[in-house]
Amino acid sequence: MHGTTAFIGASNFLLATVVRLSTNQLTIPELIPLLYIFPFILVGTVLGRNLLYKLSEKTTNTIIVVVMIAIIFFWLRKSCLLFCKQYSDDQFLFR
Known part of the structure; x- marks a missing residue:
């Protein structure tokens, strides 16, 4: 369930980003700070699966x-x- 939800969310984010880049609603320099979020998402997912269930x-x-x-x-x-x-x-x- 959690992997499917994460995959759907990431796919939605990717599609929305591509559409916004192609329609000039978003530029590459504006996108760079958003990419800094991904390590936190990965760490949060790993912690959520491994650590939080044990507490x-x-x-x-x-x-x-x-x-x-x-x-x-x-x-x-x-x-x-x-x-x-x-x-x-x-x-x-x-x-």
């Missing part, structure tokens, strides 16, 4: 919640930085 359910749930909070924190931080950078030169925000 207690309470410990596993704690790890999952901490990781989700970290993802939301970094996503919000990046979104805020992009928003602030985009609108820092606009005068209408500071009137």
